[in-house]
Amino acid sequence: MSCFKHTEPTEDELAAFHRDGFIAYPDAMKDDYREALIEEVLSPNPIAHFLSISDKERADLDTPTRYFVRPWDDRGPLSDALIDEPLITSLLEATVGPDYHFCHSSMNLAMRGAEAGRFHQDHHHWNHDNPINLAERERYYIQVLYYPNGFTQGDRSLIVVPGSHRVSPTKDTAERLLTGELDDEAGRKLEAIHLELSPGSFVYLNARMYHGFDPKPIDSPQPFRIFLIDIFKEAGPPHRYTQEIPQSWRDKASPERLKLYDREPYTETCWIDG
Numbered sequence: 049m050s051c052f053k054h055t056e057p058t059e060d061e062l063a064a065f066h067r068d069g070f071i072a073y074p075d076a077m078k079d080d081y082r083e084a085l086i087e088e089v090l091s092p093n094p095i096a097h098f099l100s101i102s103d104k105e106r107a108d109l110d111t112p113t114r115y116f117v118r119p120w121d122d123r124g125p126l127s128d129a130l131i132d133e134p135l136i137t138s139l140l141e142a143t144v145g146p147d148y149h150f151c152h153s154s155m156n157l158a159m160r161g162a163e164a165g166r167f168h169q170d171h172h173h174w175n176h177d178n179p180i181n182l183a184e185r186e187r188y189y190i191q192v193l194y195y196p197n198g199f200t201q202g203d204r205s206l207i208v209v210p211g212s213h214r215v216s217p218t219k220d221t222a223e224r225l226l227t228g229e230l231d232d233e234a235g236r237k238l239e240a241i242h243l244e245l246s247p248g249s250f251v252y253l254n255a256r257m258y259h260g261f262d263p264k265p266i267d268s269p270q271p272f273r274i275f276l277i278d279i280f281k282e283a284g285p286p287h288r289y290t291q292e293i294p295q296s297w298r299d300k301a302s303p304e305r306l307k308l309y310d311r312e313p314y315t316e317t318c319w320i321d322g
């Protein structure tokens with residue numbers, strides 16, 4: 049079963065990626081794929097258990113409003129297929145070029161009452177000053193954010209600041225982002241857009257672009273929002289969280305897929321010289 053309704057990005061979509069720092073793909077998944085994916089993603093025992101207990105029982109957990117797995121190694125065949133779906137491969141080749149690798153993935157559930165996330169970018173080399181990090185700063189770090197059951201505006205919606213990938217992400221950039229001070233550097237007026245995406249949508253994001261997310265209201269009509277993320281990095285040293293690839297993933301990988309896994313994982317010392 050193929051995952052998406054389309055296999056190639058359009059010129060307009062690629063132009064949006066360079067201009068805005070992201071492409072939103074509403075309702076990109078085929079309906080039968082989306083339904084089956086949701087079932088697959090929610091079926092592993094720990095997740096099914098988390099969802100089956102009462103709100104009162106969940107309140108005793110450390111993170112009652114959030115379920116989070118990173119690295120997300122327990123992927124079934126439908127979620128595994130996303131990694132090199134034709135549309136994703138085409139997007140990566142058209143934006144990064146031929147030399148990119150799979151970095152890691154994670155799965156998240158946000159329950160009613162989940163808190164907001166402040167503006168941030170996820171290109172971790174910008175947060176470290178080792179020579180290796182400085183040399184890597186301009187390389188692509190791409191996040192593909194999947195929302196199998198979608199979200200409405202103000203209900204755990206992704207907030208984007210189009211054009212903010214053009215601003216150098218220094219320590220206080222997030223606080224100054226919407227003050228107007230950085231508009232010249234971005235070449236446009238920076239403003240926050242609270243997206244709304246139907247089930248089966250995804251966002252292809254240059255992770256230098258600043259983004260955040262709204263809280264999930266306690267009375268949200270949607271009991272939980274599913275968020276899956278695949279991250280790809282331009283060839284080079286490990287990024288933060290570049291994961292060990294499980295042997296079971298290698299055993300079932302095609303030669304093309306193995307190339308995506310052909311990079312070093314992150315370790316505590318991998319950015320330190322010497």
Ligand SMILES: O=C(O)CCC(=O)C(=O)O
Binds near residue numbers: 193204261
């Ligand atoms: O929850 C979302 O929609 C985005 C989360 C995010 O920004 C992240 O995981 O880095």
Ligand SMILES: [Fe+2]
Binds near residue numbers: 168169
């Ligand atoms: Fe993020």
